[in-house]
Amino acid sequence: MQKTRNARPRPVTLALLCGLLIAAAPVWSSTAPDVETACLDCHRPQQDRGAVPVIEGQHADYLRAQLQRFQQRHREGFPMNALSAGLEAASLSAMADALAARPWRAASSAPQPRADIGREQLDAFDCASCHGSDFRGGGSIPRIAGQQAAYLQRQIAAFGESERHHPPVGGGARMYGITPDAAEAIAAALAELD
Template structure:
């Protein structure tokens, strides 16, 4: 289902406030978001950063197209409860504390149902392929494919990584080395701590070039 293109002045003001970290948004304005459907939010709010179908253009913002439904719900719940404390998370998603459970479910359903995020057309990374397929046994790093799937499609609360922005993924690997900023990312701590910045960038480039089924 394709959302409408209507954007009320209130919603546009709220979008701008959200992008600025909601520093000047009134409590009343934030509470009014609870009246919007998930599809209306995807159209009028989320699309400004993530694209109408979740295929974001800017690597600053992750692609959501075809992302795992359970993973999306988990992350939206974390944003609602301020469970993700990295600086960029707080800056761009700090205004979501008034999301309802229904909105979270509807947003997850909407983005998960879109065509899977499209692979980067750049050259694949040989070092990254080794890390993704074989891991780094000498450092105790298992292959990424063991959890994210051989095609990078993810499963349940394990996110789709195939086709995601490379720079976003490498930055998240570094964030996940600090589990205080991403408590639900604790299972990644042993893996990420053993990856250097160069390794993180290599495997991120490889995953960005992966193509996966919906």
């Protein structure tokens, strides 16, 4: 019978393990990263990497609140939960302020199909009562005019399916149960605004 040696990790193994742990740490450090490289690679108005929102020029209070929601996992979204995990409050706030200070650049100014139906839905839900008559929001209410249509459609559909909370809209109506067709039309109407 062969004796087993007492298996101790070798220094090289420990060094490799430490390196892997460091590499697996959150991508953003506790200091605010440069928003140009950390955020805008995915969040440019004309990007084609899925339905992600335009965030340049969005309200700082809204951006700060959403980053905190991702960080605390009150809002799920890949890769935002992991990317925001290591940010300290001051860094998170600095990022929101830096993004808000940039000019808003609408995702599209092209006419959107079904936008006329969407404008009727915007009136029916009285979206202007919170987002403003120009749908530019303010403070913790997001600007939705000129936002990515695919992003808006996905978020509105999530409200309709109770996957994401939306406060009662004007008159106390809720967005629960909104149809995918209505979500698409509302998103189209908002995306074509400046």
